[in-house]
Amino acid sequence: MRSVFLYCGMLVFTLLALVPQNTLAGSPPPQTETKPFILPFDSPPGPVTWLLGQMYGNTTGAYGNRRNFYAAGQGLHFGLDFSAACGTPIVAIGDGVVIGADGPWGSAPHNLLINHANGWMSMYGHLLEKPKLKAGERVQQGQPVALSGDPDATCHSRPHLHLEIRDAKNTKFVNPINLIAADWDTLALFGQFGRGFERDLDNPRQWQTLYDQPDGLRGAPLLNEYAKPWPPAFDFR
């Protein structure tokens, strides 16, 4: 597997050399690209409302917990965290049909899963209370669907929304940043707790940007069981 990554990295490196300067691959998708979803809040970001928290992907935080919390998603933080006070209204990121609330989709204490017509599902986790929506109910993009909560259910521990985008088969997690239209570069000015993305020192350029993060397959082997990780992580339990 590692050799595949190395090969891919070399291939990308070779391709980069062929691309005109300042239009490099690995850069954000062009602004003209249409992204199907919107942010899960109807209020603008800021210190009063919400801010970006942990990114999707191969974060240092996920790496440190790759064998426990994030093992199901190949060692990735397979969603996007938004820091928000308990009770902050959450809106549907796209038109869809509610699959259910408080189902077996993780992110306790309450969650909500919505199926969209474009092949994706959105999962809203760590909610304050069980959403009042019923399975089969239609929702529209921007419609309030839930209230943000706290995984520890205290509202002063680490209140945030955990948002996942999964494929329609519920087997794959993808990077929400590539599907949600937003000014991610500005949001990231105040995001990213910790030290960013974990490095594989055999291929340290891999997966180091917001946009360039791998998909996660449920139950598949870890993607980041590195022989030479940086920074190293230890079990402090």
Added chain:
Amino acid sequence: MHRDSRRAASPPPSAPPAAKVAFTTVPTSTSVPTRPNASPLSQTTDTPTSTSTSTNTPAPTPTPTRPSAQLSQLMDGGCCVSPFWAPDSQSVLFIDKPTATAPAGIYRVRLERPRQSELWTERIAFYTRELDYAQIPAQAGTRLIRVSDGQEVRIKNGGRTVQISPDRTRIVWTETRETFPIENRVSTIMLAKIDGSEPQRVLQTLRGGVSGWLDDNRLLVSGRASRDTTASTLFVYDLRDESQTEIVRAERLRLTAPSRGGTWIGYTLTSDPDPARNGLWVARSDGTDARKLDFFGPLQWRDDARFIYVPFEMDAPMHAFYEYDVTTGETRRLTPPDQTFKIASGDWTVSPDGSKIVFVNAADNNLWLRQLE
């Protein structure tokens, strides 16, 4: 919107008073001198030696820099995230492995030779700003290495990173058992001589820790004082007399940034029950002169009185660097309005001399340099 050259401080809606706070101080018998000579680090091991194993990497084909006298591309290939500065502010370092056969290591690009990186050292570590110490966390104990002669000691702290006092005589670190619920985690702040000897507990907080040294004797610390409160307190702890000076107490402290001389502290409050408190603040480290600023954004200090910040303005066509002087209250824009760039991943850093900024450009994921006057 941002206006240049204005007084940015607004009257603090609820400016926290300078106050003593009561965290659990662990009695110690420390009598560490304030400015002794650096300890000898006598426990020598097979430390990496030279830091000048320079190996020129293939230089990419030079291409014209974007037409700006003060904004220039420093690296290409999208290689270099999390850059940091050499002490002389003349080169930038980053972790890389530029080709399949090149070693992984810390590479350096000199400002006078953009796009030509060279291996600085294969010893990947966390370095001090002065590059005089490196540390490599390891379960058996963090390896603390003096760069000048490679002398190394192991700090028996389970692999936690340490913070070194400005006079290079002492270290501190925070020990927190990662138990649940998170809010009840007990954090113990440990102090030792720089060789790891004489470790001692100095303070305990709930779910907090030490942010860093303000000077040779004062630490910036945060945490909850007890389980009876949900608020965290940011305070200054003086190792000489064990005094604790409160800077602010709030539900959500997001960023704490001491100025380079330790005189001032910048911090942000978010999601506070009192909305008027949320935002960017500065206060003196003696607990006085707290003020909420009428702008918001990430900051980095340029010196002991001025910081640089990037206004947090969603959907603005570009980012910009501004400077705020805490002594005068003046704000001024450092990048011209026609200079279009956005920072990727919030990845930017100010040079030690305060004259330059290096950042990852969101347009190409390359390092770019912004010279300041």
